Amino acid sequence: xSSTLSEADSKALLASYLVPFSPEVxxxxxxxxxxxxxxxxxxxxxxxxGDGVAHKTERGLVRLGVGNRSDALxxxxxxxxxxxxxxxxxxVLVSPMISGSREFIAGxxxxxxxxxxxxFGVGGVMTEVLDDAVVRLxxxxxxDAYEMVTSIANKGLLEEFRxxxxxxxxxxxxxxxxxxxLVVERPDVVSVDLNPLIISEGRPIAVDALVExxxxxxxx
Amino acid sequence: xxxxxxxxxxxFEPQGIVVAGASTHPGKFGFVSLHNIIASGYSGKIxxxxxxxxxxxxxxxxxxxxxxxxxxxxLIFVCTPQAAxxxxxxxxxxxxxxxxxxxxxxxxxxxxxxxxxxxxxxxxSRELGILVIGPNGQGVVSTPANLCAQIVAPxxxxxxIGIASQSGNFVSSFMNWSxxxxxxxxxxxSAGNAACTDVADLLRAYADDAATTVGLAYVEGTDDGRRFFxxxxxxxxxxxxxxxxxxxxxxxxxxAASHTGSLATNDRVFDGACLQAGATxxxxxxEAFEAAATFATQPLPLGNRVAVITxxxxxxxxxxxxxxRDPNLELAELPDDLRRAIDEHLPPRWSRSNxxxxxxxxxxxxxxxxxxxxxxxxxxxxVIYLGLGIQSNQARLMRSGPFSNDPDVxxxxxxxxxxxxxxxxxxxxxxxxxxxxxxxxxxxAVAFPDNPGPETVRSTGRVCYPSADRAVKxxxxxxxxxxxxxSRGSDV
Numbered sequence: 001x002s003s004t005l006s007e008a009d010s011k012a013l014l015a016s017y018l019v020p021f022s023p024e025v026x027x028x029x030x031x032x033x034x035x036x037x038x039x040x041x042x043x044x045x046x047x048x049x050g051d052g053v054a055h056k057t058e059r060g061l062v063r064l065g066v067g068n069r070s071d072a073l074x075x076x077x078x079x080x081x082x083x084x085x086x087x088x089x090x091x092v093l094v095s096p097m098i099s100g101s102r103e104f105i106a107g108x109x110x111x112x113x114x115x116x117x118x119x120f121g122v123g124g125v126m127t128e129v130l131d132d133a134v135v136r137l138x139x140x141x142x143x144d145a146y147e148m149v150t151s152i153a154n155k156g157l158l159e160e161f162r163x164x165x166x167x168x169x170x171x172x173x174x175x176x177x178x179x180x181x182l183v184v185e186r187p188d189v190v191s192v193d194l195n196p197l198i199i200s201e202g203r204p205i206a207v208d209a210l211v212e213x214x215x216x217x218x219x220x
Numbered sequence: 221x222x223x224x225x226x227x228x229x230x231x232f233e234p235q236g237i238v239v240a241g242a243s244t245h246p247g248k249f250g251f252v253s254l255h256n257i258i259a260s261g262y263s264g265k266i267x268x269x270x271x272x273x274x275x276x277x278x279x280x281x282x283x284x285x286x287x288x289x290x291x292x293x294x295l296i297f298v299c300t301p302q303a304a305x306x307x308x309x310x311x312x313x314x315x316x317x318x319x320x321x322x323x324x325x326x327x328x329x330x331x332x333x334x335x336x337x338x339x340x341x342x343x344x345s346r347e348l349g350i351l352v353i354g355p356n357g358q359g360v361v362s363t364p365a366n367l368c369a370q371i372v373a374p375x376x377x378x379x380x381i382g383i384a385s386q387s388g389n390f391v392s393s394f395m396n397w398s399x400x401x402x403x404x405x406x407x408x409x410s411a412g413n414a415a416c417t418d419v420a421d422l423l424r425a426y427a428d429d430a431a432t433t434v435g436l437a438y439v440e441g442t443d444d445g446r447r448f449f450x451x452x453x454x455x456x457x458x459x460x461x462x463x464x465x466x467x468x469x470x471x472x473x474x475x476a477a478s479h480t481g482s483l484a485t486n487d488r489v490f491d492g493a494c495l496q497a498g499a500t501x502x503x504x505x506x507e508a509f510e511a512a513a514t515f516a517t518q519p520l521p522l523g524n525r526v527a528v529i530t531x532x533x534x535x536x537x538x539x540x541x542x543x544x545r546d547p548n549l550e551l552a553e554l555p556d557d558l559r560r561a562i563d564e565h566l567p568p569r570w571s572r573s574n575x576x577x578x579x580x581x582x583x584x585x586x587x588x589x590x591x592x593x594x595x596x597x598x599x600x601x602x603v604i605y606l607g608l609g610i611q612s613n614q615a616r617l618m619r620s621g622p623f624s625n626d627p628d629v630x631x632x633x634x635x636x637x638x639x640x641x642x643x644x645x646x647x648x649x650x651x652x653x654x655x656x657x658x659x660x661x662x663x664x665a666v667a668f669p670d671n672p673g674p675e676t677v678r679s680t681g682r683v684c685y686p687s688a689d690r691a692v693k694x695x696x697x698x699x700x701x702x703x704x705x706x707s708r709g710s711d712v
Contacts, residue, residue, distance in 0.1 A: 105479060105480065105483070106480075107479070107480030107483075108480065109480045109481050109484040111445065111484065111486075111489045113441070113442055113443070113444070113445035113486075113489075114445030114446060114449060114489050114490075114493055115445065115446055117484055117489055117492065119480040119483050119484050119488075121483055123479075127479050127483070128479075128482075131483070133483040133484075133488065134488065134491075134492060135483070135484045135485075135488040135489050135491070135492040136492040136493075136495070136496055137446075137449060137489075137492060137493055137496060141708075143707050143708065144496055147495070147707075151495075191480055191481055192480070193479050193480050195479055195480075
């Protein structure tokens with residue numbers, strides 16, 4: 001059996017492997033959330049956080065572009081009220097909105113035959129529709145990581161795009177290398193999702209993370 | 221257990237063979253395999269066992285393997301029922317036999333009892349130190365030894381492609397393509413249930429085999445993907461390895477909380493493993509065979525810039541489209557100095573760009589001259605030549621038509637046939653001289669295989685591709701391997 005880490009714990013684990021995240025604050029009350037948002041500057045994103053929270057988007061637990069203090073207060077309270085017992089909610093995460101029109105997905109997974117793999121593809125809301133992803137076996141070489149990024153079908157997304165600069169391929173490759181190290185060093189990690197990985201000013205920033213751990217302490 | 225070189229020598233270069241369970245019935249494995257061993261011209265000693273001691277195909281059989289003189293045979297080809305095989309292998313080992321090919325069914329594919337029998341077979345092979353291939357396999361081919369120990373056709377021409385397959389039928393398919401193209405085979409083994417020896421073991425043996433320069437394998441599942449990956453990587457570092465994978469479109473196995481879980485489908489994982497290992501993955505049997513045949517017969521290009529030479533417009537245009545679509549290839553920009561050099565040999569209506577469309581402006585020697593000019597140019601890495609054999613195809617009509625006795629008709633027929641043979645030879649010679657791949661493509665290779673164009677290509681040992689698209693695909697695999705070798709030069 002496996003279980004998921006909360007978004008905050010998932011991010012803490014991945015940040016220790018040098019995956020870049022947007023700054024964020026875990027607020028335990030609506031008032032604290034509004035205060036943090038005020039300090040960050042609007043607009044912000046507010047999300048429910050807890051060990052059992054999965055499929056946040058589908059359940060409406062991710063609110064983007066919250067524009068002022070009173071909206072932040074209302075939104076945070078709605079999210080806290082929407083929490084179910086199984087969510088084991090610990091609060092709401094408040095972070096500045098990262099702007100960028102390109103979203104990728106990166107992660108790790110364990111294949112029943114080939115063992116640990118690293119995945120990279122087009123992410124965000126287009127993940128399933130475009131179904132554009134590449135997989136390699138971990139551990140990766142830097143060459144493997146580079147080739148992963150450059151071999152997606154929608155290569156045009158890596159070039160200058162809608163007034164935004166080219167994607168920093170080396171920066172994405174580093175994230176893939178980090179994921180490769182993580183899955184090799186931590187046999188209890190069943191899967192990792194970084195989705196979306198937003199390209200902001202050409203650089204990738206992860207704004208969501210989900211880590212799934214094996215309860216027995218070790219996967220295959 | 222890792223098979224030894226000596227065991228593989230017994231399999232591929234046996235001094236003597238014994239067919240266990242030879243039969244007088246021409247429909248039985250025990251007849252067919254003995255027939256094929258004799259028919260392929262195997263020159264070592266041939267023995268056979270038959271319970272009743274009947275003579276089979278002129279061979280006086282032994283009633284029991286106990287009667288086999290020790291040290292006279294090192295390969296046993298087993299066509300006896302499963303239940304008889306354990307005792308048979310013990311006797312075989314006592315007679316100095318080092319390798320066994322087992323065709324018998326009734327093992328792992330046949331329920332719990334069969335699975336138990338297969339487990340015991342694995343233990344027995346270890347205990348006896350005998351290389352066991354199969355069970356439930358079709359056989360082994362080894363052209364350096366004129367050996368066709370299999371229960372199916374064909375026996376392919378000799379060459380340097382080593383085939384290993386989880387499915388016996390695909391061994392036959394690959395070998396049928398070998399017969400069709402003339403690009404030959406060194407060794408071919410159907411691994412059957414692969415109880416003791418699997419495709420990875422066979423590919424490793426081919427990498428060590430001086431007679432084999434290219435590996436070609438069909439795989440479906442693998443219990444231990446990492447072991448297979450390691451084998452692919454080791455083999456690909458030493459020779460080109462082409463894989464056809466079956467069952468690759470089924471979706472990801474798990475639908476978990478994770479998106480990456482659903483993106484990491486079996487097919488993508490296998491694809492990634494091939495790319496990391498440097499193996500060539502093909503998506504059809506023709507593509508797989510032609511990739512292997514191209515590795516075996518053409519030099520590896522240094523770069524990806526392709527020139528197309530055609531005697532007529534449309535073919536060149538379609539070939540250029542295929543090259544442009546291919547992610548590994550680039551349609552070469554025709555260099556100015558090359559354009560001027562070609563101007564010297566053609567009237568002004570030629571295309572003056574790549575594809576190089578001669579537009580019917582060629583005279584007697586134009587094609588060999590242009591082939592040479594283009595292939596020699598430093599900005600061109602590979603050449604595809606289209607239009608071979610069309611004049612000979614007309615000659616065929618004239619040769620069989622009502623005016624075939626007319627001396628003028630006979631003269632033109634002979635001229636065209638001579639010219640097409642000459643052009644095909646030139647494509648080969650230019651490739652050898654420049655060290656660059658020069659591929660010829662025409663559907664005449666399959667429509668009229670005896671056309672002197674394609675026929676001469678075959679006589680040079682190379683493939684005449686049935687279409688420009690197939691030549692482009694084969695070339696793409698060569699370029700992909702070149703970039704792999706360059707990018708991993710240090711860490712392969």
